[in-house]
Amino acid sequence: MFFVKKMIMALLGRGFFYPVSVSAVENIGEDFCVVEMHGEALKKVSWNPGEKMKIRIGKRRERSYTPLLVDRDEGKAKFVIYLHHKGPGSNWASNLKIGDACYLSESRKSLSFTPSEEGCIFFGDETTIGVAYALKSAQKNTGSFTFVFEVSSLSSAQQVLERLNMKNSKLVLKNKENSHLVDVQKILSQEISKGINPQLVLMGNSQSMIKIRNGLISLGFPTSQCKMKSYWSSR
Ligand SMILES: Cc1cc2nc3c(=O)[nH]c(=O)nc-3n(C[C@H](O)[C@H](O)[C@H](O)COP(=O)(O)OP(=O)(O)OC[C@H]3O[C@@H](n4cnc5c(N)ncnc54)[C@H](O)[C@@H]3O)c2cc1C
Incomplete structure (x- = not known):
C-alpha cells in the first residue's frame, strides 16, 4: 500500500x-x-x-x-x-x-519578472538565449532590454543571435579562471549607470550569477532591483 x-x-x-x-x-x-x-x-x-x-x-x-x-x-x-x-x-x-x-x-513559472519602463539589463549565457528572446518579444510599452551573454564561442553565439534578430547583444568570452566575469561586471556597471533605476536580471550558470551579484552589491547596486534564476551549475 x-x-x-x-x-x-x-x-x-x-x-x-x-x-x-x-x-x-x-x-x-x-x-x-x-x-x-x-x-x-x-x-x-x-x-x-x-x-x-x-x-x-x-x-x-x-x-x-x-x-x-x-x-x-x-x-x-x-x-x-x-x-x-x-x-x-x-x-x-x-x-x-x-x-x-x-x-x-505544462508550462511552469520560472523567473518572476515584469519588465518596467526603466528598462532591463539582462546577463546570461547560451542556455538563456531562449528566455531572453521570449522576454524581448513580449516587451510592448516597457523600456528597452540590454543583453550581455558569457559564451564559450563568440562565433557560435553570434550566429544564433543573428538568426534570432538579437545581434546587438554584448558577448564576453568565458575562460577557465572566470576572470572574464570582471569584464562582464564592467559592462553591467556601465549599462546600469546609463539608466535610471534599471532592473537587473541574472540568469544561467549559478556560479557566475552569484559572483556578478556580489560584485555589483559591493559597488552599491540595490539587491531589490536584481532578479536571479539559475539554469545550471558547473560540477
Ligand atoms: C528553468 C530552466 C529553463 C531552461 N531553459 C533552457 C533553454 O531554453 N535552452 C537551453 O539550452 N537550456 C536551458 N536550460 C538549461 C538546461 O536545462 C541545462 O543546461 C541542463 O543541465 C541540460 O541538461 P543535460 O542533460 O544536457 O546536462 P546535465 O545532465 O544536467 O549535466 C551534465 C554535465 O553538463 C554540465 N552542463 C550542464 N549545462 C551546461 C552548459 N550550459 N554549459 C556547459 N556545461 C553544462 C553540467 O555541469 C554537468 O557536468 C534551462 C534550465 C532551467 C532550470
Missing part, C-alpha cells in the same frame, strides 16, 4: 506530460539547434513568455527548456537548445529529427 502511494505521489510530482512531435530542426553551427514541436495539446496550453517547460529526454529523464514562442493557433512551440555536448539533454537535442515523438510538461 505504502509503495503504491509512493508511486502515485512520484507520478503526480513529476506532473503530466503530453505528446508532441518534432516538426522542424534547424542546426545553427555546432552548438545550437532551434527545435519546433507541434501537438494538439499546445493549442490549449497556457504559457507566458519566460515560463519553462520540461521535456522528456528518455524513460525517466527530463530537462527544463524555455520556449522562444508558443503559438496556440497552430499548436506549435519553438525552443533554442544549447548543445554543450556534456549531458543527456544536450545529446538528445543534437540527435532530434523531424517526426520524432516528444513529451512536454
Whole structure:
C-alpha cells in the first residue's frame, strides 16, 4: 500500500506530460539547434513568455527548456537548445529529427519578472538565449532590454543571435579562471549607470550569477532591483 502511494505521489510530482512531435530542426553551427514541436495539446496550453517547460529526454529523464514562442493557433512551440555536448539533454537535442515523438510538461513559472519602463539589463549565457528572446518579444510599452551573454564561442553565439534578430547583444568570452566575469561586471556597471533605476536580471550558470551579484552589491547596486534564476551549475 505504502509503495503504491509512493508511486502515485512520484507520478503526480513529476506532473503530466503530453505528446508532441518534432516538426522542424534547424542546426545553427555546432552548438545550437532551434527545435519546433507541434501537438494538439499546445493549442490549449497556457504559457507566458519566460515560463519553462520540461521535456522528456528518455524513460525517466527530463530537462527544463524555455520556449522562444508558443503559438496556440497552430499548436506549435519553438525552443533554442544549447548543445554543450556534456549531458543527456544536450545529446538528445543534437540527435532530434523531424517526426520524432516528444513529451512536454505544462508550462511552469520560472523567473518572476515584469519588465518596467526603466528598462532591463539582462546577463546570461547560451542556455538563456531562449528566455531572453521570449522576454524581448513580449516587451510592448516597457523600456528597452540590454543583453550581455558569457559564451564559450563568440562565433557560435553570434550566429544564433543573428538568426534570432538579437545581434546587438554584448558577448564576453568565458575562460577557465572566470576572470572574464570582471569584464562582464564592467559592462553591467556601465549599462546600469546609463539608466535610471534599471532592473537587473541574472540568469544561467549559478556560479557566475552569484559572483556578478556580489560584485555589483559591493559597488552599491540595490539587491531589490536584481532578479536571479539559475539554469545550471558547473560540477
Ligand atoms: C528553468 C530552466 C529553463 C531552461 N531553459 C533552457 C533553454 O531554453 N535552452 C537551453 O539550452 N537550456 C536551458 N536550460 C538549461 C538546461 O536545462 C541545462 O543546461 C541542463 O543541465 C541540460 O541538461 P543535460 O542533460 O544536457 O546536462 P546535465 O545532465 O544536467 O549535466 C551534465 C554535465 O553538463 C554540465 N552542463 C550542464 N549545462 C551546461 C552548459 N550550459 N554549459 C556547459 N556545461 C553544462 C553540467 O555541469 C554537468 O557536468 C534551462 C534550465 C532551467 C532550470
